Amino acid sequence: MGDFRAIVIEQETEGGRILAHTAEVRQLSDAFLMAGEVTVAVEFSDLNYKDGLAIAGRPGVARVSPLIPGIDLVGVVESSEDPRWRPGDRVVLNGDGIGESHHGGLAERARVRGDALVRVPDTLLNEQAAAIGTAGFTAMLAVLALERTGVDPEEVRESGSSVLVTGAAGGVGSVAVSLLAKLGYPVTASTGRPVEHGGYLTDLGAAAIIDRAELSDPGRPLQTQRWAGAIDSVGSHTLANVLAQTRYGGTVAACGLAQGADLPATVMPFILRGVTLTGINSVEAPPALRETAWRRLGTDLDEEALAAMTRFIPLAEAIPAADDILAGRLHGRTVVDVRA
Template structure:
């Protein structure tokens, strides 16, 4: 193992301003953990953009290497279940926040944080999924456990052109569901239909606070990336016994609603937490995604970038300028897809 590695390092000055730069970091400075991974790919999530730009005080100790997701091969291990050369993927566990993450050529974590790369996935495609794809898979798994089925009616995905939404649309369509995608970006309609969306609902139709406590029953279930008024509105349109998986809050974290959808229609509001999800469920959901999601659809929602593009991507994702999934390679990108 080399004595140092390249990483994108954040530092905080006396005025609490956070800045980032590429640096050579001593391997000895890696955090404690029983597995060291040679990182091949990482990605940029909205949370990464916040961390890179010092928003939300998610990081409490500097210097810090961000990156909440990574994939690569085990470089060294004292963990019983992992050996050098094993391909692995990491999402969650507050890596990239409370401990150093994947924006470096090396990462060190507890072995229990790592999932062995499922058959059918490459390291690049694992990062085309990342936290967003895993969250989408977890949402679909949760809704199916609550009774959602392919012949049960339409399933709505809000914020459909983002990372979680894109994978949710493609995964649901691959499973045989009739998917309705909600977006405010007209230029993404063809993109979403290509992923399998049967219909498009303009974001504005759901963004206003609901006018009545119950509207006509339309959707058997929904994957909601937005929260706020959108979540309040769609709760009124969920059919009897249906459910909503809440995965995001781009439209706000406060929801003003009534209990009537819950009391009169038996609707369930299900929270999705992908960060601390137990490892056994992680492995099952990753396997389901790998065996179900069409890889050509995954490639169509991803675009590959070089490691030096991280700062630009970190700013762009906060502005809503990143469509689908940004895969970051520690080698020069070979193509726009993530099949390598």
């Protein structure tokens, strides 16, 4: 097989501190790839907050150097030592350590574990699977968690309540809003950009928009009951307030830490209102759960909404776009066409 292009980040560290960091597009040979049973001709990757951190040289994501970043990839199997996968199969991989400790998707070729791959559903194009990416996969895992704990669209509608999505204009948030709306849940979207992106979120299916400032400061342990459930990408005081505002028996799925990794809350919502707090980890999701989530993504996500939240960039542009996602200048999903 011939050479291929990839983004490579290289860093010098000392005691966890990054002393020097570079990110550039390089021409590589197969010898650069790590061990894995399946070689994939990558077509698309995409940009998540984590990729922004890795490419920009912030700590916590890249665990080896040099590293090809990119926690997602979508493409076609070139060769396989795993009998489940054959040349020509369309595959998607989210997490499982790629773009962190194993070379990732921001490359024209990847060698990965057969166990972590999922077949792209027949109903989705490869670029749509990349538009969904880890963000959409995570949003689907959160929706599955709400369903598992009995948050039912009809009951939510009848109660006059809604499901809250925080960080709504971001990647996880945008997919969560559109998935929930398509499934019939009334959705309230919390965003720091209500003027700029209120119309965008309404088009994705949000019935109401609130300013994230309503949730971001310290609040009382129990507040007026507003939400039948919530999908939270924000953490910190926001998550604590969301828990304090969740109705009796509701579920909050914690996905992210855009405001902070702390959780300054009390046990009151749990012991007085029977609220469930459930954690979402997309990176280590087991194969059966990956299959279920992707099957549902193939049927439950509105195609037009997905197109409306997606923009495409070529490989080299993923480097400057890293700063944009970290600075909160992007919204929705950014797909990287690694062949462009």
